[in-house]
Amino acid sequence: MQARTAATSGDDFDQLARDAVYRAMFTRRDVRSHFVADDLDDGVLARLLTAAHHAPSVGYMQPWNFIVIRDAARRRQVRDLFLAAREQELPAIEAERQALYRKLKLEGICESALNLCITCDRQRSKNSPLGRWHNPEMDLYSTVCAVQNFWLAARAEGVGVGWVSIIETEALKRLLSIPEHVTPIAYLCVGRVSEFAPRPDLEAHGWGKRLPLPELVMSETFCGAGEAPLKSAIAALENGRSRDQSAVVEAADQAALGESQREPPKEPSALSRSSLNFDEASASRRSQSGFGTWPSMVSK
Ligand SMILES: Cc1cc2nc3c(=O)[nH]c(=O)nc-3n(C[C@H](O)[C@H](O)[C@H](O)COP(=O)(O)O)c2cc1C
Structure with a gap:
């Protein structure tokens, strides 16, 4: 790597700050299994949403909305959508991997502290589509940037996030009263966790490996x-x-x-x-x- 020659604007990150940014990236995980029962403080959620809201967006469009979902009955309905979608997806999976697919835990909808649906309003800049005239899908990508900001900030706050995409979009829109011109981008399970696994769940279960960069x-x-x-x-x-x-x-x-070889602790620590x-x-x-x-x- 080339030596840095000059400070650019006086607000360079020092080594600790750089380490922290990389740490958030390398230890971020998609979490499904390790949610604990604790509530998520509104102050923390406010910081995560603010981080998401500072994502880049095409033409500074900021096409996102954030639906916070806490109601247990509504979440059970979303989980039912997941279960139905998983059955529909199953036949598309290679026959020899279907048994493993069934065993994988692919959501934490009801166990997490709350769910968050991040949406993209496709009409927010309809009269001035800066950057979207040739590539109208750029608003969708912008919203994904907001998801990633949320995810990384959550990792830094010790909050787990799990993205559930195995859901039929139109059914989700009906359930959450999302208007026609708005697209749900990410359905996230969010909450305090007992641990962040050292590697992706799908890697641990032999589903896939990180490709050589x-x-x-x-x-x-x-x-x-x-x-x-x-x-x-x-x-x-x-x-x-x-x-x-x-x-x-x-x-x-x-x-x-x-x-597994020790006596089970009397009160297992959630953070052990x-x-x-x-x-x-x-x-x-x-x-x-x-x-x-x-x-x-x-x-x-
Ligand atoms: C767009 C998107 C959709 C995803 N959908 C699901 C999902 O439906 N269920 C699930 O368990 N994980 C889902 N994931 C998480 C991926 O499986 C996970 O990111 C990948 O295995 C790498 O693991 P890591 O995020 O812990 O590094 C999704 C991730 C992305 C980016």
């Missing part, structure tokens, strides 16, 4: 093989990160094994395994070995 980077055109030095730099980072991650996964597995995430494990090894975490190394 060097193979996804091209040069100049879609056919370009990619710049060799850049690919090597990425590969070096990936190797460091996957070593960190394996150590965390191993630590989590060891902890789980230890727990929350420290087993990428940062704390790697930070502890860093202090033992003198090496930096991935984010520290990247800026050197």
Whole structure:
């Protein structure tokens, strides 16, 4: 990575701030199984929504709305929509993966503190479609940026988020009285969690693996093989990160094994395994070995 030459505007992130941003990205998880019963404080929810509202949007359109859903009966109805949609999706899954698909937990609609539907109002800038005349779908992408802001801010606040897309859109619109010109983009389960898993659930269950980034980077055109030095730099980072991650996964597995061999605690702590995430494990090894975490190394 090239040395930084000059401060740009005097508000550069220092190393701690950079680490925190990367930490939120690398330890964010889609959460379905680890919600705890605690309510989510309105002050925290306000911060998450404000983060979402500061997402970029085409033509500064800000096409989003945020429907906060707490009512248990309504949530059960949404869950019924999920169950029906999952049955409809099942035949499209390869035959040999259908049993695993059925076992996967793919939502936390009723267990989470609340649900949030983030929508896109497709008519919000209908008279001045700056940036959308050729590409009208840019409003949808803008709303996805708001979802990601919400998700990362939630991770930083220790709040879990799980995205449920296995729902028939028109049925959801009817249930939530969403008008015709508004598209639901994300149905999210949101709440305090007992832990953030060290790797994606679908990876842990053998459904998929993270693709090697060097193979996804091209040069100049879609056919370009990619710049060799850049690919090597990425590969070096990936190797460091996957070593960190394996150590965390191993630590989590060891902890789980230890727990199963020990007497069950009288009052299990909801946060008992929350420290087993990428940062704390790697930070502890860093202090033992003198090496930096991935984010520290990247800026050197
Ligand atoms: C657009 C979108 C839709 C998703 N829909 C679902 C879903 O219906 N059910 C589910 O369990 N996870 C869903 N996910 C979560 C992905 O499975 C998850 O992001 C992926 O496995 C990687 O895991 P991670 O988010 O923990 O890194 C969705 C994610 C995105 C971005």
